[in-house]
Amino acid sequence: MFAWPFSAAAALKNIMKYIVLVLLVFAALFPCAKSVPAESTAPGLDIARQLNSAFADVAEKISSTVVVINVVQAVSSKEDEEEDSHFDSMPPGFWKRFHDQFKRPEQMLGQGSGVIIRTNGYILTNRHVIEGAESIEVRLQDGRTFKASVRGVDAQSDVAVLKIDAEKLPFATLADSSKTRVGEFAIAIGAPFSLDYTVTFGHVSAKGRANVIDGYEGAAMDQDFIQTDALINPGNSGGPLVNLEGEVIGINTLIRGMHTGIGFAIPSNLAREIAEQLISEGKFIRPYLGIFMQGLRDDPELRELVKGIADGVVVSKIVPNSPASKSDLKPSDVIVSVDGSQVVTPQQLRASIRGKKIGQPVTFDVFRKDKLIKVEVSPGEWVQPAAVATKARNNSAPETNSAGLGLTVQALTPELASQFGAESTDGVLIASVEKDSPAARKGLHQGDIVTSVDHQAVTTPKQFHDALKKADLAKGVLLNLVSEGAARFEILKQK
Numbered sequence: 327m328f329a330w331p332f333s334a335a336a337a338l339k340n341i342m343k344y345i346v347l348v349l350l351v352f353a354a355l356f357p358c359a360k361s362v363p364a365e366s367t368a369p370g371l372d373i374a375r376q377l378n379s380a381f382a383d384v385a386e387k388i389s390s391t392v393v394v395i396n397v398v399q400a401v402s403s404k405e406d407e408e409e410d411s412h413f414d415s416m417p418p419g420f421w422k423r424f425h426d427q428f429k430r431p432e433q434m435l436g437q438g439s440g441v442i443i444r445t446n447g448y449i450l451t452n453r454h455v456i457e458g459a460e461s462i463e464v465r466l467q468d469g470r471t472f473k474a475s476v477r478g479v480d481a482q483s484d485v486a487v488l489k490i491d492a493e494k495l496p497f498a499t500l501a502d503s504s505k506t507r508v509g510e511f512a513i514a515i516g517a518p519f520s521l522d523y524t525v526t527f528g529h530v531s532a533k534g535r536a537n538v539i540d541g542y543e544g545a546a547m548d549q550d551f552i553q554t555d556a557l558i559n560p561g562n563s564g565g566p567l568v569n570l571e572g573e574v575i576g577i578n579t580l581i582r583g584m585h586t587g588i589g590f591a592i593p594s595n596l597a598r599e600i601a602e603q604l605i606s607e608g609k610f611i612r613p614y615l616g617i618f619m620q621g622l623r624d625d626p627e628l629r630e631l632v633k634g635i636a637d638g639v640v641v642s643k644i645v646p647n648s649p650a651s652k653s654d655l656k657p658s659d660v661i662v663s664v665d666g667s668q669v670v671t672p673q674q675l676r677a678s679i680r681g682k683k684i685g686q687p688v689t690f691d692v693f694r695k696d697k698l699i700k701v702e703v704s705p706g707e708w709v710q711p712a713a714v715a716t717k718a719r720n721n722s723a724p725e726t727n728s729a730g731l732g733l734t735v736q737a738l739t740p741e742l743a744s745q746f747g748a749e750s751t752d753g754v755l756i757a758s759v760e761k762d763s764p765a766a767r768k769g770l771h772q773g774d775i776v777t778s779v780d781h782q783a784v785t786t787p788k789q790f791h792d793a794l795k796k797a798d799l800a801k802g803v804l805l806n807l808v809s810e811g812a813a814r815f816e817i818l819k820q821k
Contacts, residue, residue, distance in 0.1 A: 380570055384513055385525045387572040388441075390467050391498040392565055393449055394517045395474070395488070397436045397459040439516035439565030440464065440488065441574060442497045443601065447472075447490040450601050451564030452579055453479045456486055464490050467523065478604030482612060482708065483548040483592060484579055485600040486564075498566060501573035503593035506552065508533055514556040514578055514589070516565030528556030528587070530575070536673055538580065538590055548612075548680070550673040551590035552576045558589040567591040599680070613682045613705035616648020617641050619672045622660055635693045637670045638662040646811045653703040656694070663691040679705060709742065730799065730820045732763020733770060735787050753777040753808065754790050768816040775808040 438455030442448070449464060456462055462474040472490035479486040507530065514526045532553040554567060558578045567576040576591025603610045622629055622638045638660040644650045663669060664678035665688060682688055687702045735754040742755055753775040759765050778784060779793035780803055797803040799820035806815050 381511075381513065381527060384568060384570060384572045385515065388498060388513070388515055388566060388568050388574075389523050389525070390496040391442045392467065392515050392523065393440045393442060394465045394522050395438045395440050395449075395451060395455055395564060396463045396465070397438075397456055398461045399436055399458045437517060437520055437561050438563045439561065439578070441564075441566040441577070442495050443500065444605075445493065445495050445497050447492040447495060448477065448601075448605055449474070449488040449490065450577060450597060451486050451488060452577065453481055453484045453486040455564045456488065462488065464488065465522075466495075478608045478610065480600045480604065480610040480612070483596060483600050483610075485577070485592060485597055485604070485610075487601050487604040498568075499573045500594040500598045501569060501571070501575045503552065503575050503595045506530055506533065506569065506575045506593075511570050512552075512554045512556045512575065513568050513570075514554065514558050514562060514565065515568070516558065516562035516578060518559035518561040520561060524562075526557040528554050531555050531588075533593075534671065534673055535590060536671070538582070548596065548676055550593060550596060550677070551580070552593055554589050554591060555587040556589065557587060562589075596677075611684060612708040613679050613684055614649065614708035615679060615703060615705055616645035616650045617655070618643035618645075619661075619675065621671045623670075628658070632660060632693065633696055635660060635662065638693060639669050639672055639675045643810065649703055649706040654701050655690070655692070655703055658694075659701070660693040661690045662693055662698070665689055666691075731765050731794075731803075731818050732760035733765040734758050735776060735790050737786060738775060752783070752785055754784055754787055764818045764820070768818060770807070770816065771809070773809075776805050777808060778806040780804050781806075 436455070436459075438451060440449040440451035440455070443450045456476060456479075459476075462476070463471055464474045465471045470492075472492060474488040474490050477487040477489045510530050512528050512530050514528070516524060518524050530552060535551040535553050536549040538549060538551060552567065552575065554576075556567065558565075558581055560581075562578045562581075565578050566574040567578055569575050574594050576593055577597050578589060578591045580590040582588040582590075600610050618641070619639050620642055622632065622635070622640050625640055628640060639662075641650075641655060641657055641659045641661065643657055644655065661669060661675060664675060667678055669675045669678055679688065682705055684707050685704050687704045690701045690703065692699050692701045734757045736757045738753050738755045756765075756770060756772055756774045756776065758772055759770050776784060776790060779790060780797055782789075782793050782796075784790045784793055794803065799818075802817040802819045804815055804817050
């Protein structure tokens with residue numbers, strides 16, 4: 327993979343690669359043993375010029391609808407002030423004497439991108455771009471700046487809508503992303519590394535990507551991403567991915583490694599559905615079943631056992647005290663349709679449930695023991711336990727992950743305890759798990775509950791971090807866990 331740079335010269339070089347590619351294809355289609363007069367090459371050059379012009383026209387057209395989002399986020403808190411007292415117990419030395427030098431800043435700056443979707447100042451972006459913001463400023467391409475307010479966010483899809491006080495703004499057209507084809511050109515526009523209005527070119531590499539974010543399997547994120555090799559980087563988050571018609575096919579959200587050419591965008595159809603409700607209601611009410619699921623085609627062993635059916639969505643686990651647990655749905659059931667509409671993948675099932683009303687029964691056609699039966703489930707309202715999106719944000723402050731163990735935790739409220747089937751709130755909830763970390767290798771997931779660290783009970787995130795400070799992480803720390811209602815322990819060592 328090559329990484330497209332961000333300078334004007336590099337962008338021109340990239341365009342020339344496409345021109346050369348077109349000319350090579352043309353030469354292959356019309357070979358000739360003798361030299362060809364210069365005028366006969368004109369058709370090939372015309373095609374190259376048309377492609378070159380098309381890219382430039384799209385970039386010019388869509389850039390006027392793209393905005394740069396600058397946020398100020400709070401870092402210090404009362405907990406930080408309490409942690410200052412730990413230095414009082416330390417022996418005199420370097421860290422004690424220079425404590426003030428190494429305190430975290432009270433604020434940090436972040437930057438992302440967004441796209442105007444309505445002429446009266448509604449802007450579509452990512453939730454993680456504006457998460458924890460104390461203030462948000464939006465800058466338009468013409469240089470005007472506006473203070474922005476958050477109209478609404480949906481953590482599970484990582485979609486957010488901002489509002490600025492402006493009228494008669496240029497706005498982008500959201501395409502029907504279901505018609506987007508793998509292999510077609512894709513253009514990303516945003517502000518990577520504070521380089522405003524950077525344009526990169528690539529293709530749609532794949533559609534319907536799921537399980538690209540580590541977290542609470544089957545429920546943590548509404549994952550149905552478009553994959554692209556149009557280079558995106560920190561600061562691109564929230565910006566548009568567009569087709570050659572200048573229509574937005576996705577909202578750039580995730581990257582897998584720097585300069586890999588593997589990026590992910592929220593499909594425009596999903597972003598539109600979420601954004602419209604955020605604009606009208608201020609929030610997105612998400613129906614919730616409480617099941618772990620996978621496609622039947624992704625489970626070869628089960629597929630061999632199931633006779634008479636080729637496709638469907640397998641219920642692998644059911645969350646305790648969830649709507650599904652109160653129904654006749656069982657693990658190993660294969661859901662083949664929702665209210666008569668066929669489903670083959672978990673993404674299709676999520677999309678079918680997303681539009682249902684809370685408490686209104688949904689009828690599943692379920693294949694069980696070689697028979698097709700009907701099962702009714704009444705969806706509940708999803709309560710988001712934590713933010714789990716991998717952030718592609720330009721951030722000046724480092725992130726921590728529990729002393730190198732690869733997990734973060736949050737307070738376990740009664741509502742979250744009920745959501746995850748916990749009998750009490752004694753413990754802390756794992757909010758996210760970093761891929762390929764010690765926690766991930768031991769099978770820890772978002773939604774697991776840590777009840778003690780080295781046999782020391784923990785009920786708050788501060789107690790959890792304090793206990794880790796006392797542990798010898800090189801030798802290993804023992805965590806007692808409750809996972810899916812079952813108690814277990816794991817020993818984690820610092821990576």
